[in-house]
Amino acid sequence: TINPSNMDQLAEVPFATEADVDRTVKAAKKAFKEWSRVPIKERARCLVQLAERIEKHADELALMDAVDSGNAIVGMRGDMTWTADSLRFFAGMITEIKGETFSQGPRHLNLTRRQPYGVVVKINPFNHPFRFCAEKAAAPLAAGNCVVIKGSEQAPLSSLRLGELCDGIFPPGVVSIVTGDAKTGSALVRHPDVRRIGLVGSVGTGKAIAREAADGLKRCSFELGGKNPIIIFPDADPKKAAAAAVKGMNMNRQGQSCSSTSRVFVHESLHKEVSKELVKLAEALPIGAPWIKENDVGPIVSQRQHDRIMGYIDSAKSEGAKLLTGGGKPSDKSLHNGLFIAPTVFDDVKTTMRIAQEEIFGPVMSIITWKNYEDMLEKVNELEYGLTAAIVTNNLAEAMETAERVEAGYVWINSNGRYLGAPYGGWKQSGIGEEECFDEMLSYTQIKNINMRW
Numbered sequence: 001t002i003n004p005s006n007m008d009q010l011a012e013v014p015f016a017t018e019a020d021v022d023r024t025v026k027a028a029k030k031a032f033k034e035w036s037r038v039p040i041k042e043r044a045r046c047l048v049q050l051a052e053r054i055e056k057h058a059d060e061l062a063l064m065d066a067v068d069s070g071n072a073i074v075g076m077r078g079d080m081t082w083t084a085d086s087l088r089f090f091a092g093m094i095t096e097i098k099g100e101t102f103s104q105g106p107r108h109l110n111l112t113r114r115q116p117y118g119v120v121v122k123i124n125p126f127n128h129p130f131r132f133c134a135e136k137a138a139a140p141l142a143a144g145n146c147v148v149i150k151g152s153e154q155a156p157l158s159s160l161r162l163g164e165l166c167d168g169i170f171p172p173g174v175v176s177i178v179t180g181d182a183k184t185g186s187a188l189v190r191h192p193d194v195r196r197i198g199l200v201g202s203v204g205t206g207k208a209i210a211r212e213a214a215d216g217l218k219r220c221s222f223e224l225g226g227k228n229p230i231i232i233f234p235d236a237d238p239k240k241a242a243a244a245a246v247k248g249m250n251m252n253r254q255g256q257s258c259s260s261t262s263r264v265f266v267h268e269s270l271h272k273e274v275s276k277e278l279v280k281l282a283e284a285l286p287i288g289a290p291w292i293k294e295n296d297v298g299p300i301v302s303q304r305q306h307d308r309i310m311g312y313i314d315s316a317k318s319e320g321a322k323l324l325t326g327g328g329k330p331s332d333k334s335l336h337n338g339l340f341i342a343p344t345v346f347d348d349v350k351t352t353m354r355i356a357q358e359e360i361f362g363p364v365m366s367i368i369t370w371k372n373y374e375d376m377l378e379k380v381n382e383l384e385y386g387l388t389a390a391i392v393t394n395n396l397a398e399a400m401e402t403a404e405r406v407e408a409g410y411v412w413i414n415s416n417g418r419y420l421g422a423p424y425g426g427w428k429q430s431g432i433g434e435e436e437c438f439d440e441m442l443s444y445t446q447i448k449n450i451n452m453r454w
Helices: 018-035 040-056 058-069 073-096 129-142 157-166 182-190 203-214 238-248 268-284 303-319 373-381 396-405 438-442
Strands: 101-103 108-116 119-123 146-150 175-178 194-200 219-223 229-232 263-267 322-325 344-347 364-370 388-392 410-413 445-453
Touching: 018 119, 018 146, 018 175, 018 182, 040 058, 040 073, 040 129, 040 157, 058 073, 058 129, 058 157, 073 129, 073 438, 119 129, 119 182, 129 146, 129 157, 129 175, 129 194, 129 438, 146 157, 146 182, 157 175, 182 194, 182 203, 194 203, 203 219, 229 238, 229 373, 238 268, 238 388, 263 268, 263 373, 268 322, 268 344, 268 364, 303 322, 303 364, 364 373, 373 396, 388 396, 396 410
Parallel strands: 119 146, 119 194, 146 175, 194 219, 229 263, 229 388, 263 364, 344 364, 388 410
Antiparallel strands: 101 108, 108 445, 322 344
8 A cells, every 4th residue: 555645665464365355244244142241331431432443543553644535634534533422323313223113912922023134244445444444333332233344545544543542442354354355345345244334435336236235235324526616696695606616625625525525516696706716715715735634635545546647637627527627647746756636626517528427536526617506406416426515595485495405414514514413325326325324324224023922
């Protein structure tokens, strides 16, 4: 694994073969017999203990992720706080895993129980290397499952560190970490003892996993890609709207985020002002080594991802989009050995262009001008994606009407924040199921009905 800021090798990481995967899943299956019977109070205590250990090592973990993934250290430090809070959230919700009773008449009892699946596989991407590995394990562990985590192949170091931090908290086999590429993930998905799969990744990866899981009729939940709009209405403040668009792009991860608001639908009356402000804000973002806290934009995670993003930039130019800023290496020549791409803004973007149709997963924003509301909404909803959407307006009626009609699972109105416990998930091909909420924990249980007479 390499440091994308300078292409230096950081470490060599184990490649889990199919035999390694088999050994890992069998260990998890064996541990499940004990872990599923651990009292819920004890399971909650384990999650809280892990949260405390993560907080103790937060600076180390944030630095590890910044160096390995290229993401800004301030954002990675925030990931550690979110992760610890998530573990405590699910620890506190364990007592709410409840069944129901049904009245059937005298000497007759019908009830339901929620029981864990057994071995759960979690497959994670590179944009939140540690957070997704730890946070996404919380709900299945709380429900009584054992978890096998596959960390990102581009930024795997902190996932292995998670394994060390779990040691001594959970019984052996309850939490396991494997590293490898798509072949490793495929072996996990196809293993006959895996009954439940959770993925954060691209639409293509989700489809591939769904196909492989189909033979075993395995339960899957997916948080997948997005090509998310931010809709700026004519009554919006241009400076605030532009600031919301830049913040929504998650530039501290170089736009490598499934929730990034890369399609900027701006009303024609504000086009000139918003475009000018977007360029100003994008060019003001500090670019450099991600472990320096003053920098907001680091390098792209890998050469392959860098080349893919540059391919989209080239296609935009060839299709007639107007490059306002960025589009290649930053001006600082000391950064040219790394995989840096300056924040990029295109204007005069047509919705038929590739940069408006496909998820780039990079620091590229497309300005799309609109005049007619119904026409704009049709263009917003025409894609296969439906993860997030943002709306900027002071008109409450317009805001709520648009929020109702936009085809996305998570909608912001004049804000960019996420709230712990609020469901997060995509519509259409952006996902299956909701996460970061109580329903996520229930999704890692299966219902058993017990019908009894005496």
